[in-house]
Structure formats: C-alpha cells, structure tokens
Amino acid sequence: MSYKDPIIHIDEQLCTGCRRCAAVxxxxxxxxxxxxxxxxxxxxxxxxxxxVQICTAYAADNESTTALRAVKLQERGQLPNVREPLFAAxxxxxxxxxxxxxxxxKRFKVVxxxxxxxxxxxxxxxxxxxxxxxxxxxxxxxxxxxxxxYDTNFAADVTIMEEGSELIGRVMSGERLPMFTSCxxxxxxxAETVAPELLEHLSSCKSPMQMAGALFKTYGAELDGIAPSDxxxxxxxxxxxKKFECSRxxxxxxxxxxxxxxxxxxxxxxxxxxxxxxxxxxxxxPFDSPLGKYSGAGSIFGVTGGVMEAAIRTGYELITxxxxxxxxxxxxxxxxxIRTAEVQIGELELKVAVVAGLKYVDAVLAKVAEGxxxxxxxxxxxxxxxxxxxxxxxxxxxxxxxxxxYQARKSAVYRHDSHQKVRKSHENPDIIxxxxxxxxxxxxxxxxxxxxxxxxxxxxxxxxx
Amino acid sequence: xxxxxxxxxVIAEAGKCIGCKACELACFAVHNDHNGVVAAVGTVTVPVxxxxxxxxxxxxxxxxxxxxxxxxxxxxxxxxxAIRREEGTIxxxxxxxxxxxxxxxxxxxxAISLYKAYSNGKVVPQxxxxxxxxxxxxxxxxxxxxxxDLCRTxxxxxxxxxxxxxxxxxxxxxxxxxxxxxxxxxxxxxxxxMRL
Ligand code: SF4
Ligand code: SF4
Ligand code: SF4
Ligand code: SF4
Numbered sequence: 187m188s189y190k191d192p193i194i195h196i197d198e199q200l201c202t203g204c205r206r207c208a209a210v211x212x213x214x215x216x217x218x219x220x221x222x223x224x225x226x227x228x229x230x231x232x233x234x235x236x237x238v239q240i241c242t243a244y245a246a247d248n249e250s251t252t253a254l255r256a257v258k259l260q261e262r263g264q265l266p267n268v269r270e271p272l273f274a275a276x277x278x279x280x281x282x283x284x285x286x287x288x289x290x291x292k293r294f295k296v297v298x299x300x301x302x303x304x305x306x307x308x309x310x311x312x313x314x315x316x317x318x319x320x321x322x323x324x325x326x327x328x329x330x331x332x333x334x335x336y337d338t339n340f341a342a343d344v345t346i347m348e349e350g351s352e353l354i355g356r357v358m359s360g361e362r363l364p365m366f367t368s369c370x371x372x373x374x375x376x377a378e379t380v381a382p383e384l385l386e387h388l389s390s391c392k393s394p395m396q397m398a399g400a401l402f403k404t405y406g407a408e409l410d411g412i413a414p415s416d417x418x419x420x421x422x423x424x425x426x427x428k429k430f431e432c433s434r435x436x437x438x439x440x441x442x443x444x445x446x447x448x449x450x451x452x453x454x455x456x457x458x459x460x461x462x463x464x465x466x467x468x469x470x471x472p473f474d475s476p477l478g479k480y481s482g483a484g485s486i487f488g489v490t491g492g493v494m495e496a497a498i499r500t501g502y503e504l505i506t507x508x509x510x511x512x513x514x515x516x517x518x519x520x521x522x523x524i525r526t527a528e529v530q531i532g533e534l535e536l537k538v539a540v541v542a543g544l545k546y547v548d549a550v551l552a553k554v555a556e557g558x559x560x561x562x563x564x565x566x567x568x569x570x571x572x573x574x575x576x577x578x579x580x581x582x583x584x585x586x587x588x589x590x591x592y593q594a595r596k597s598a599v600y601r602h603d604s605h606q607k608v609r610k611s612h613e614n615p616d617i618i619x620x621x622x623x624x625x626x627x628x629x630x631x632x633x634x635x636x637x638x639x640x641x642x643x644x645x646x647x648x649x650x651x
Numbered sequence: 652x653x654x655x656x657x658x659x660x661v662i663a664e665a666g667k668c669i670g671c672k673a674c675e676l677a678c679f680a681v682h683n684d685h686n687g688v689v690a691a692v693g694t695v696t697v698p699v700x701x702x703x704x705x706x707x708x709x710x711x712x713x714x715x716x717x718x719x720x721x722x723x724x725x726x727x728x729x730x731x732x733a734i735r736r737e738e739g740t741i742x743x744x745x746x747x748x749x750x751x752x753x754x755x756x757x758x759x760x761x762a763i764s765l766y767k768a769y770s771n772g773k774v775v776p777q778x779x780x781x782x783x784x785x786x787x788x789x790x791x792x793x794x795x796x797x798x799x800d801l802c803r804t805x806x807x808x809x810x811x812x813x814x815x816x817x818x819x820x821x822x823x824x825x826x827x828x829x830x831x832x833x834x835x836x837x838x839x840x841x842x843x844x845m846r847l
Contacts, residue, residue, distance in 0.1 A: 204671035247698035310693035
C-alpha cells in the first residue's frame with residue numbers, strides 16, 4: 187500500500203490565505219500570497235501536521251452545503267457521520283479502510299497504540315486535558331473487534347535495547363558521532379531531504395511503530411500460529427507523518443507490510459463514536475501479552491526528551507553494571523527548543539542534546555557537517571513538545587488553551603511512567619523473553635533483519651545543476 | 652450630571668485582520684457548553700454558529716459584530732421584548748425569541764443572524780409548528796436570533812488574558828479589541844488636543 191498521497195492538504199475552497207499555517211510550518215513548505223488559498227510543497231513538507239492543528243478556517247455549515255460536506259468527508263477519508271467542522275488544512279484519513287477490515291471476520295486484526303494516544307484520546311470525548319485512559323483505550327479497541335490489542339510502548343522498549351546498544355558501540359569506537367534518534371518520521375524525512383550526506387549519523391533503528399509491526403508479523407504470528415499474510419496490522423498514532431512512514435518501501439518484512447494502516451488519535455475517536463461505544467463508561471482492560479507489556483521507559487517516548495531519558499536509564503546500567511541512582515532525569519525534561527546536558531556514566535562523560543521542534547535542527551545539522559558538533563547523542567522530535575503535540579492529536583478550538591493542553595498531556599505521560607512497576611526497558615520481563623526466545627541479542631542477526639533500516643537521499647539534485 | 656456610561660463593545664481593525672476565522676471559532680466554542688462542546692474539535696456535534704462574522708471583500712477581511720448600541724434598534728424592533736440591556740450589554744433571551752427577524756432587519760451593522768436553536772447537541776423542535784418533509788408532517792426546527800453578548804456568561808478563569816471576550820483573546824494579530832467608549836473618548840480627545 188505504498189501510496190503517493192501527500193497526506194497533508196489544504197482545501198482551496200476553504201483556505202482564506204491567513205498564512206497562520208506558514209508561521210508554524212517548520213520547513214517553509216506552505217506557499218502562497220496572503221489572502222489567497224495556499225498550497226503545500228510536498229517535497230519539503232515533512233507531514234508533521236502542525237498546519238492541520240493551527241488552521242481555524244472552517245466550512246460554514248448550512249443547508250446548501252450539506253451535500254458538499256458529504257463529498258468532502260469522502261474525499262478526506264473520514265467516516266460519513268462525522269459531525270465536527272471541516273477545516274481548510276487537513277490530513278488524509280484511513281479510517282474507512284480500517285472500518286471495512288474490522289467487519290471482516292476472516293482477517294486477524296492486530297492494533298498498536300503510540301504512547302501519546304492514552305494521554306489525549308479522552309479529550310475527544312470531553313474529558314479534561316491530561317486524563318489518562320490506557321485501560322479504556324484497550325477496552326474500546328477490543329469492542330471494535332481487534333483480535334490483539336498490542337502496544338507501541340512495548341516496541342519502544344525494544345528500540346531502547348537496540349538504539350542503546352548501537353549508541354554504546356558508536357561511542358566506544360568513536361564512529362559516526364553524534365548519533366541522532368530515528369523514531370520521528372518527520373525528522374527522518376527532513377534529514378533525508380536537506381542533509382542526505384549526514385544520514386549515517388542517524389541511528390539505523392526503525393521507529394517503534396515499525397519495529398512493532400515487524401514483530402507482529404514474525405514473533406507474534408508464530409505465537410498465535412497465524413500466517414503473517416493474514417494479519418492486518420493497524421497503528422494508532424498521534425502523528426500524521428506515521429502514515430508516510432508506514433508506506434515507505436523498505437518497511438516490509440518477508441514480503442508483508444509491517445504496518446498496513448495508520449490512523450490518528452482523532453480517527454480512532456471518530457471510529458469509537460461511529461460504533462456507538464460509550465467510551466467514558468468503559469471499564470479498564472489490559473493490553474494483550476506479550477507484545478503489549480511495557481515499562482515506564484517505553485511510555486515516555488511520547489514527550490520531548492523521553493527517548494533520551496529512556497536510553498540513559500538503560501545505557502547507564504548496561505555500561506556500568508550498576509543501578510542508575512536517579513530514575514527521573516530532569517535535565518532532559520523541559521520545553522526549550524534545544525536542551526543539552528552532560529551525564530556521567532562510569533568513566534564516560536556522555537554529552538547529549540534534545541531538540542524539540544524541527545525549526546531548531548538546521549543549526550545542529552550545520553555543526554555536524556562542519557565537524558564541530560560536541561554531542562554524542564541527539565534526540566530530535568519534529569513537533570514542538572514531542573508527540574503529545576503531534577498533528578494527529580485532538581485539535582483545539584481555542585489557541586489560548588494550547589499551552590495548558592500540552593502541559594497536561596505531558597505530565598500525564600510522566601505520571602504514567604512513575605506508576606509503572608518496571609521503569610527500565612531492559613528490566614521488562616517480556617523484553618527479556620523476546621531476546622531470549624526470538625531475537626537473540628541486540629544488534630544481532632534477527633534484529634538487524636527486522637528492526638534496522640536504511641535511509642533514502644531525497645534531495646532534489648536537479649535543483650543544484 | 653446627565654452623562655451615560657456607554658456600553659463597551661468589540662471592534663476590529665480592518666488593516667490588521669488576516670481573515671483566519673479564529674474569532675468565529677472561539678466565539679462558538681465559548682457559547683456551547685450546553686451542547687457538550689469542550690476543548691477539542693471532536694466534541695463538536697452541532698454546526699458552528701458564531702456571533703460575529705468575518706466578511707471578505709476584494710481588499711480586506713474583517714469581522715462584523717454587535718456594537719451594543721445605546722438605543723439598540725434591535726431591542727426597539729423586538730415585538731416580544733426578548734432583547735434587553737443587562738449590565739451594559741445588549742442580550743437576546745433565546746428562550747423568548749420567536750425568530751421574527753425584526754432585530755436582524757433593524758441592526759445597521761448586520762450583526763444579528765438567524766439560525767436553528769440547539770440544545771444537548773440536538774435541534775430544538777417547535778412546539779406546534781409542523782412542516783411537510785418527504786410526505787410526512789414533522790415539527791419544524793426552532794429558529795432564533797444570535798448576536799454577540801460580549802461573552803457575558805463565559806467562565807473566564809481559563810483565559811490567559813483575564814476578563815476579555817474570547818474573540819479578542821484568540822485573535823493572532825490583535826485585530827480585535829474591547830473598546831470602553833468613555834476612556835477611549837477622553838483618550839482621543841486628549842490626543843486631538845495634543846496635535847493642535
Ligand atoms: S490553510 Fe488554514 S491556516 Fe493556512 S492559510 Fe489557509 S486558512 Fe490559513
Ligand atoms: S505538515 Fe508540517 S511540514 Fe507539511 S506543510 Fe504542514 S506544517 Fe509544514
Ligand atoms: S481572529 Fe483576528 S485575524 Fe482572525 S479573522 Fe478574526 S479578527 Fe481577523
Ligand atoms: S465578544 Fe464573545 S460573543 Fe461577542 S463576538 Fe466576541 S466571542 Fe462572540
């Protein structure tokens with residue numbers, strides 16, 4: 187299903203040309219004159235969906251536009267009974283596809299949810315910002331007739347095992363430093379577009395979503411005795427760019443797509459409403475084992491600094507063979523565009539940086555190109571506060587609430603982590619079992635085949651000549 | 652002393668407005684608690700009915716809304732006294748409104764619009780009036796007049812800027828302001844005197 191849909195669109199019938207989207211676009215992909223409908227340069231666009239979040243120009247709803255509304259919903263890939271207003275900037279929906287497959291009893295339907303869904307989904311049902319609903323979310327997915335309710339957080343733990351080991355290897359050998367995280371597809375697409383010569387600095391790890399997809403159709407298929415080709419793998423993501431990522435050609439395992447369809451938080455909410463499920467009154471239900479069991483470290487991937495914090499919790503112990511003295515690493519928590527720190531790990535003074543918001547990354551890339559970038563490890567997330575502020579998250583009616591909404595989602599992520607019994611990826615018993623029974627060791631042969639990838643040069647060479 | 656305390660009102664500067672409609676959306680958001688509208692767009696189940704309207708011409712965009720007129724012609728025109736002044740704001744009592752359009756015709760700014768009434772996310776039906784739809788007689792929707800009430804009933808404690816109307820608070824280019832005529836008048840008088 188490698189589609190060529192650019193995913194992010196501006197409806198020229200609705201766009202008033204206010205250019206607020208251009209002000210939030212981190213890569214200057216929005217083109218047009220003020221007062222006229224804007225267009226998106228699909229080559230530059232990193233599909234982060236920040237424009238979708240900010241756009242307030244909506245279709246006025248009256249009798250004469252009712253038919254038009256139905257046409258637009260269809261075009262946008264939304265369900266026909268969606269009641270919310272239609273805005274000029276929007277992302278392509280994939281919910282019709284998911285709904286159709288869910289009604290097919292012959293398919294084996296597996297779903298995974300990103301860490302940032304459980305802290306925001308409830309907003310779509312009118313609950314306050316920061317309401318944590320992992321249990322209701324699992325229950326809702328079960329009511330929707332998914333056969334396995336798995337979790338991206340589990341794969342986030344796998345990512346830490348792989349990426350942490352990769353970092354240690356690179357620091358020891360002094361090669362290809364600094365190492366950048368590669369979980370954020372918008373960041374990866376941006377790097378491929380503007381800095382193809384620096385791609386070897388990216389971790390070779392696939393994102394947790396793709397790792398999860400690869401494990402569902404191998405390890406998971408084996409456990410359930412199902413043919414990988416019979417599995418329909420859905421991911422619920424806070425991010426519009428995950429739709430792009432899942433369609434990347436290389437994201438397949440033994441001829442099967444790792445993730446068949448990505449839907450956003452907003453799309454999941456619309457499906458729950460469509461099916462008449464009373465979300466607010468659902469009981470708390472668990473995720474399925476083993477691919478749904480996660481540590482606190484896995485759950486903080488949803489906020490800026492989270493991957494870094496999770497990696498340090500594990501990296502520290504792998505290197506020193508000692509317990510990390512403090513689990514809450516406040517120096518990476520924060521909201522500034524770039525935060526840096528030095529962490530003493532045994533003999534090693536690890537220099538790290540966290541970049542939140544893609545507009546801050548070009549300066550860092552320039553330093554790397556010059557060879558003057560002092561860090562070992564750099565986390566980059568395209569969205570301003572990490573995935574809690576992603577383009578597929580609930581959209582706010584009032585711009586003035588954005589700050590408190592993001593703050594509340596973020597503290598919910600940290601709250602979720604602090605309530606987990608296991609808070610380090612390498613101590614998650616199901617991760618230990620996965621390596622023992624299936625993967626062998628981090629960066630081993632199976633890992634390499636399933637969990638690592640290569641990047642693509644997307645620069646427009648012809649522009650240069 | 653015969654001076655009146657003129658009512659404050661919201662006014663826009665055409666030169667600044669970029670036509671984003673954020674003000675319309677905010678206005679709708681803060682007037683629809685009774686329809687279950689909370690923070691997320693996903694909680695909206697009724698059409699967006701704003702109480703100010705961004706108009707677009709070839710050369711500018713600008714929201715138009717109620718001036719809270721001192722001798723409110725809308726109130727004069729209302730045959731059932733559904734429009735009253737309350738704490739310096741001209742307010743339409745929606746439950747009394749009979750949808751006669753008198754106010755909308757009388758308003759020199761076109762600040763009043765007629766739309767269906769909604770409650771609990773559903774259209775409010777007429778008590779008696781019916782109309783033919785697909786060969787069956789059904790109760791018509793109740794239609795009422797909507798206009799700016801300066802966010803009178805809004806709970807302001809969430810606002811970042813304190814006690815200002817929602818539209819003023821959200822406008823990204825500060826095109827809207829709440830004008831207090833008494834202070835503005837004396838300010839412009841002083842400014843004019845300084846230029847002499
Ligand atoms: S897409 Fe939305 S935010 Fe962007 S210019 Fe058009 S109306 Fe404004
Ligand atoms: S999706 Fe992101 S990169 Fe693309 S146009 Fe919108 S804001 Fe810019
Ligand atoms: S919010 Fe401000 S800029 Fe946007 S349409 Fe309203 S007045 Fe104009
Ligand atoms: S003051 Fe309040 S009611 Fe009046 S137009 Fe602005 S948002 Fe709407």
